[in-house]
Amino acid sequence: xxxxxxxxxxxxxxxxxxxxxxxxxxxxxxxSNWWSWVRQPPGKGLEWIGEAYHRGNANYNPSLKSRVTISxxxxxxQFSLRLNSVTAADTAIYYCAKRGGGGxxxxxxxxxxxxxx
Amino acid sequence: EIVLTxxxxxxxLSPGERVTLSCRASQSVSDNYLSWYQQKPGQxxxxxxxxxxTRATGIPARFSGSGSGTDFTLAISSLQPEDFAxxxxxxxxxxxxxxxxxxxxxxx
Numbered sequence: 001x002x003x004x005x006x007x008x009x010x011x012x013x014x015x016x017x018x019x020x021x022x023x024x025x026x027x028x029x030x031x032s033n034w035w036s037w038v039r040q041p042p043g044k045g046l047e048w049i050g051e052a053y054h055r056g057n058a059n060y061n062p063s064l065k066s067r068v069t070i071s072x073x074x075x076x077x078q079f080s081l082r083l084n085s086v087t088a089a090d091t092a093i094y095y096c097a098k099r100g101g102g103g104x105x106x107x108x109x110x111x112x113x114x115x116x117x
Numbered sequence: 118e119i120v121l122t123x124x125x126x127x128x129x130l131s132p133g134e135r136v137t138l139s140c141r142a143s144q145s146v147s148d149n150y151l152s153w154y155q156q157k158p159g160q161x162x163x164x165x166x167x168x169x170x171t172r173a174t175g176i177p178a179r180f181s182g183s184g185s186g187t188d189f190t191l192a193i194s195s196l197q198p199e200d201f202a203x204x205x206x207x208x209x210x211x212x213x214x215x216x217x218x219x220x221x222x223x224x225x
Contacts, residue, residue: 045219046154048216062213102152103207104152105174109160
């Protein structure tokens with residue numbers, strides 16, 4: 001069974017760049033899945049950020065598209081999120097997740113990222 | 118963008134009761150692309166249902182999903198203590214992928 005684990009700084013300065021990595025174990029990034037990022041502001045609902053496929057395709061939420069990049073590193077079996085020009089509104093728990101033919105069937109445990117100086 | 122509206126926002130129920138959660142889409146969603154998730158405090162969401170009515174691996178039979186077009190339902194036949202949580206519907210039919218606002222099922 002695939003397991004996912006987020007890693008990265010827990011705090012980012014306003015106007016800085018949020019960078020997170022999701023390590024994938026127990027499976028390959030080259031399988032027929034989309035590798036996704038979803039976030040959840042404290043006490044609020046879920047928001048899809050975007051996703052990438054191992055062949056280089058990516059889809060992004062239009063609300064974030066100008067600031068976000070999701071990439072896949074097959075050699076390290078991990079995928080990454082970069083979100084530029086962050087503000088306090090980007091403070092959230094960030095989850096990485098695997099999406100197959102249906103919904104997201106595997107999730108990381110999530111990592112809280114706080115935007116603050 | 119497909120907007121998913123879940124109702125009610127909160128349900129207060131007792132163990133053993135039957136519960137029905139509603140998810141309404143702003144435009145038609147193919148029933149192959151509607152999923153339900155359960156989220157407990159401090160945990161990641163867990164996939165319950167995909168394709169509107171197909172239980173994910175390990176999900177008990179007391180959970181069932183139905184619906185098509187713009188109206189979908191998640192039912193729990195007899196609430197167990199571990200079922201008190203927030204439930205989200207989500208569509209994979211159109212980009213951007215979207216979630217409903219969630220329904221919290223709390224203990225009465």
